[in-house]
Amino acid sequence: MDWLFAIAVIAIAAALTRVIYYTPFEAIQGPAQKIFYLHLPAALAAFFAFGVVALASIAYLWLGDPRLDRAAESSAEVGVVFTTVVLITGPLWARPVWGTWWTWDARLTLTLFLWFIYVGYLVLRGAIDDPSLRARYSAVLGILGSLLIPFIHLSVYLFRTLHPRPIVIKPSAPSLPPEMLTTLLISFVAFMLFYLALVRQRYRLASERDLLALEEAR
C-alpha cells in the first residue's frame, strides 16, 4: 500500500475519532453540527482541487507537458468526489438545522454549478481518445470553467439579494471555541492529506495508462 495513502487514511480516522468522541456538542444544533468537520474541509479541498485544475490547464497550454495534463485530470476527478461529499453532507446537515434539504442560497447554488462544470469536464475527457487533443480541449475547458465561477457567483448572489428569502437564515460563522477549532484544523489537514494521496494515486494511474497506450501504439 502506498505510504501517503496510509498516512491519509490514518489521519482521517484520527480526525473522525476526535470529531465523534473528543469534541463538544454545539449548544443549539447538537450532534448534527458535527458534520461540519467533514463538510467544510471537503469544500476547501474541492476548491483547492479546482484551483489546481485551472493552474495546470494554463501551464499545459503554455508548456505542452503531458504531466501537467495528468495533474489536471487527477485533480479534477478528486475535486468532483470532494464536491459530491459537500453536496451530500450539506443537505444532511441542512435538514435538521434549517428544516429543508436544499435552499437556493448563493453558496449552495455555486457549489452545485461547480459540480456541473467539472462533471462536464470529466465527460469531455471521456469523449476523446487522442491524448494530445484531449489534453488541449480539457485545458481550454479547465480555464474557461475557472473564468465562469465568479460570474455564476455574482449572478446567483444578485439573484438572492433581489429576492430575499423570508425564513431561511443561514447561521453566520460563529467564532468557534478552541476545542472545535482544533478539531476543524485537524480535519482540514486530514482532508488535504487525503486529497494529495488520491491525486497521487490517480496521477500514477494516468501515467500507466498513457504508457500502455504508447506501448500499444508501437
Next chain:
Amino acid sequence: MAPSTLSAALLIARKDLAIEFRTRTAFFSALVFALLGIVIFYFAWDPTAVAPIDLAPGVLWGIFTFSGLLGLQRSFGIEQADRAIDALLGAPIPREAIYLGKAMANLVFVAAVQVIAIPAVELFYGVPLFEHAAPLALLALLSAIGLVAVGTLFSAMAVNTKLAEMLLPVLSLPFFVPIVIPAAQATARLLAGRPESEIVGWLKLLVAFDIVFVAACMLAFPFTIEE
C-alpha cells in the same frame, strides 16, 4: 498578402449564412422548436395560479438558450462533411478569423430566431414586451453575444469528440447560467414596470460576461483545432 482578420471573418460568416439561407433547415427547426417551447410552457402551468407575466421572462430566456444550441450544433457540424474544415484551416487566414466568422454567422442566426420568438411571447402570453423594445433589444443583443461566444467555441470542440452534438449542451449550459439569470431578471423588472435604472446592474453583468468570454474564447480557439 493575406486578407485581414475581419474581412476573412466576414467572408466565412457570409459563406455560413449562404449555406443556411439555401437550406434553411437549421433555422426552421430552431424556430419551430422555440415556438413549440413557448406554447408547451404556457400549458405546463396553471394560468390561474401563475400569471403569464411571471412566467414569460423565464420561458423567453430558457427557450432562447435551448433554441440557440440547435443552431450552434450545426456551426462546425457542416464543416465535417468532406472534411471541409481542412480547406478552412489551409486558407491563409488567421485562426481567430475562423472563430470570429463562425461566431458572427451564429449571432445572425440566433438574432433571427429571437426576432420571431420574442413577438411570439408577446402574442401568446399577452405581456407588454414591445413597450420596452429598446432595453429589451439591448438585453437580447448582449445575451446573444455571450451565448454565441461560448457556444461557437464548444461547437468546434464537440464535433471532434465521440459524443459529438450530445456533448454541446453538457458543456455549454453551465456557461449560460450567468446569461439567463440577468436576462430573465431584467425582463421581469421591465414587465413589472420598474424604472429602467433597476436593470443597469444586470446589463453590466452581461457586458462583463461578453467581454471576458469573447476575449477568452477567441484566444482559446486556436487550441481547439485538430491539426
